[in-house]
């Protein structure tokens with residue numbers, strides 16, 4: 001239970017961090033909050049030869065809404081800062097609601113959103129929430145950058161679209177249009193455990209009360225966070241009744257691809273999705289009123 | 290590498306490998322064995338310390354990362370030798386421990402919790418306790434102890 005030796009670099013600015021990553025390539029890993037990477041290193045599942053520690057890059061510890069109302073979360077912004085921000089709670093309640101389910105306060109005091117997303121555990125809440133909120137990720141390298149939609153970022157269990165030299169430097173979460181309601185629900189064995197199934201719902205009502213937009217994203221529901229697109233599409237134009245939610249749940253259960261775990265078989269995970277999807281949708285619909 | 294760390298208000302300068310976990314540094318380098326190590330992968334909470342006042346897992350940080358930060362361990366709680374602070378006294382009075390393995394981590398978690406929520410209800414205490422495992426007590430007496438301390 002002790003990490004293998006590594007060379008430790010703790011640069012103080014982004015350019016230096018990216019230069020180190022470019023120099024060491026696949027030998028190096030970025031260290032953010034360390035709440036996924038350090039356990040993996042303690043088990044020696046991960047043995048990076050070089051750690052580029054981002055904890056001293058003050059500029060990456062940022063959290064702010066820009067002029068368009070997009071929330072910009074820097075790579076070193078810890079969960080705790082996000083969940084305690086009153087403006088985030090008001091404008092993006094889905095994020096704060098789901099954060100309460102992420103591990104425990106001790107983990108959230110150090111863990112970062114960006115680190116969690118790069119770890120890309122399909123059982124984790126945040127990747128699914130990023131899909132539901134149509135987040136975009138700014139990926140930086142020493143000689144450039146690109147912006148990728150969250151849905152193109154997650155490639156498989158613990159696998160992302162990040163190139164060897166890239167850092168997920170910033171998460172951009174667009175403002176929710178007026179009339180939008182959101183809800184997050186999950187079932188886990190114990191408080192703070194990974195979800196056996198989790199559902200993030202985003203619904204928008206038009207002026208007459210009918211649904212004009214819907215998104216449903218699930219965690220622990222496949223090799224990546226899963227968007228239930230047919231289920232979401234089925235809700236558009238409806239009055240968001242219990243029957244509409246049941247129909248959407250049936251579609252969602254067919255769309256997901258749960259892999260099972262020691263805690264829950266795929267069949268049980270599908271059952272949970274069938275229960276949680278209508279409840280999360282009802283929550284979102286109520287809040288969209 | 291050489292680095293300096295502040296623990297319970299005292300500075301320590303040591304030469305260590307970067308891979309040394311903060312938990313092991315506290316125990317083996319400066320002899321503060323009150324911080325316990327259970328799982329070493331962030332699950333049990335036995336190694337919880339205060340990092341700039343906030344409870345974190347010392348098994349999930351490297352000692353060298355703590356330079357420039359204020360670290361507080363269970364040894365920093367008592368007002369003096371042979372004395373207990375009100376939270377520790379409440380654990381004693383309410384039988385909040387049996388083997389005591391989990392206790393230092395729980396005391397540190399609850400120290401920060403009570404600073405923010407001086408008058409919690411039982412549900413809040415249970416929620417705050419969810420990141421610390423105890424194999425002995427069944428938690429009820431720990432909850433009682435924290436509530437007792439909050440009434441002091």
Ligand code: FES
Nearest residue numbers: 327328329334348
């Ligand atoms: S020893 Fe650190 S959480 Fe268990």
Ligand code: FES
Nearest residue numbers: 387389423424425
């Ligand atoms: S008192 Fe024994 S583990 Fe808690």
